[in-house]
Amino acid sequence: MNQTPAYDYDVLIIGAGSAGLAALRAVRRHTQRFALIDAGPGGTTCARVGCMPSKLLLEAAHAFHRRHQFEAFGLRGSEQLSADIPAVLQRVRAERDRFVAGVLQTTADLGPRAITGRARILDPHTVEVDGQRRLTARSLIIATGSKPHVPDEWQALGNRVLTTDTLFEQTDLPARIAVLGLGPLGTEMAQALAHLGLDVTAFHSDDHLAGLADPKVNAALIQSMASSMQLQLGQMPELRAFDGHAITVGAGAFSTQVDAVLAATGRRPAIEGLGLENLGLALNERGLPEVDPHTLQLGGLSVFWAGDVNPDRALLHEATDEGEIAANNALSEEPRAFARRTPLAITFTEPSVAAIGMPYDPHWSDEVAIGGVDFADQGRARAGLRNQGVLRLYARADGGELLGAQLCAPAGEHLAHLLAWAIARRSSVAELLEMPFYHPVIEEGLRTALRDLQAHVHAPRATPGPHYCEQSSLDCLD
Template sequence: MSFDYDLFVIGGGSGGVRAARISAGYGAKVALAEESRMGGTCVIRGCVPKKLMIFAASTPEMIDEAHGYGWPDAMAGAFSWPAFKASLDAELDRLEAAYTRGFENAGGTIYHQRARVVGPHEVELADGSRISAKHILVAVGGRPQRPGIEGDELGMISDDLFLMEKLPRRVLVVGGGFIACEFATILNGLGVETVLAYRGDKLLRGFDRDGRELVTGQMRGIGVDLRLNLSPVRLERDADMLRISYDDGSEDRYDAVMFATGRRPNTAGLGLEEAGVALGPAGEVVVDEWSQTNIPSIYAVGDVTDRVNLTPVAIREGHSFADTIFGDTPRYLDHSLVASAVYTRPHELASIGMTEDEAIARGGVEVYDTRFRPMRSAFAGSEMRVMMKLLVDIDTRRVLGCQIFGPEAGEMIQLAAIPITMGATKEDFDRTVAVHPTIAEELVTMRQPARRHDRPA
């Protein structure tokens, strides 16, 4: 049977573009449809602009630290959102162009419109035209979801933060996950009076217990008005403000409300169910380890599968798909060990592998744990403490997990992830000579376990 393309990719984000570009490099005839901007969530409305905003929001802390290092007259002045946004928009335009150029230079074709699946080997574009392909790859990512309360359409979602023409004077962030925590610290650092409301008693559910406590305390320490065990039930306009009602009967008013209450796979209206593709309870595309759906010609990678929702994971899944289908090198991604970081400020929380709660449930694990004030911030008068934790299998001595709370923790976890993924033991860490004076040297100088979790009887 003859097809228009060997591969048709729906979605121009990191995972879809990587799969498309690598497949084209193997000689496949590839097309891609993207209804918004090339680069997807991470590049346009996620990781990249968020990290640049973190850098901007950290400037006042750098100035405060400079005072402790002999620069008593250092000052930041007033932050200009319009000036920053102009630079940010220019950078995102550059990255979008690079994504587009990279794929087109590899020989790919881009359709700048929405596409939906209409059969095992066929997609339909928004203009009504139909295209056939031997393989179809769904890589449409996820989308923010609102909490489903009355008036929630009046609030922003994370996408909207990058489109604001001006900063609000007072803002409410609703949620307790990494998106809520990062954006609360960003807005706070840019001078916005920031309130964060979360239904739980500690932020970052699912992360390590000590890391959660440290991030929760840090949030209060930098001046975020943290309101735990509290959920909004109604949002309404009140003159030029927004009035929100909480489940404890209280009310408050804000210039803006941002919902960071989770994301869902972006499968609505893609025609997948009609084409016979199995979806999970949250709308995620159900795939096997090869990213293949129950329809053999249709695959999916990235957040739309709701496996591990991180950009590098989507990229690796997309690359593995291309290697397998067009590169004659079958491979798939092992999702069991994936490092991640929460870019709060001034200290980040980073993790790979097991948390201590998981160690307690599993048993047979030693916990090596250290807390200290790092040299740089301690000299400047800061009371902030770093936490580092290694979780080690009692029998094999293999390092099963690493948790870091501290400055540039994301950079450290990337390097720690290499030996841990390779199966390094605690003794391998111990044999490594420290680089002094650094924060990271503590990872190789912890000698005695702080706790031990025995296997269940």
């Protein structure tokens, strides 16, 4: 890249979240003429308020909820167990702080190139920090992340309305709570709170939870969620009364009283005051510019967009990839298009939920074959009293190339990775059935689903089994 002394820096990175830090790592491999601007608080969304604290809470909740199965295992005394909510939350914060400290160490050695302050873009090459200091750069990377969305009506509840930014800071939790929104994170938190023994009522304006589209997988998730909480689906929840003590929440003819509300109605790009209007690009109704999904470039500018500020792929591994893509293109004379990884999204409920590859489409023609398995009678799942949920697979009917999957199943996070890898390698159903499956394992359920799918693929091979090898025994192991 040609140096341009007229600019203070080659690259300015706005935001020190997962995408910004990934961009930082990539930029540092090529130039030291960069700066990272972040307004704080320190730590990524994932480490501070997202992936990690939510999973810490879920682990405690799932462990405590297992007590309901002790009698079936022949284990007595489960009624003596209790959840010390303040202790649970204290561990969440302690471990969370450990993860955050690791993230902060990433920028500890940047010195003056780590700038604390609020950035505002003045033009495609100029950024103002806290309304005082002006910095110029050949390229900008916008990685400002996202923030929780709380509908205006619910803001009247003050500190009685929680978000994932405030939930983990609580020293205790009330006995009754309403969860508004059952996207992936809302679904996780609703189940975690219910499994810890809170009285949870969860509302969702849609009939599909956790971003699922497949009706059979969605039905399995609803059945699982309904076993530990009250669900109100398909109608917008509304705040009906608040007297300082009880909060009345309703949907349609249903109404209930709670002590607090968790607003899990999604996150919005953190772009307020960023000055996107000064880039000279058209902005949509949400105030966002059009982004090239393969180059992450904004218009024809040397400005790039990465991470959760892009609401379509708000996942850590996607944010990391986007930081790398944005950095590579910010340092190039001409932006290049990058192929994206196989889509993979996991919701860590029990059973866990995942969507992999091509999403389910109710309007599919006979060009797509569908197969599946119900885990109710799967051997290893029954042995562990985890025998609930379904897995659905989608393949090209002509030839059997695996295209996608959705699941609500035991060990679903692991099954999802196997499926994502298979889709990335463009494996066919027949090829996957040639892989070894141990007994007894949950993955045998995947084999059952593959066999079912194979029956709907044009000209499928016979189910593979042991086959002859006429070469040397060593060659047969290859």
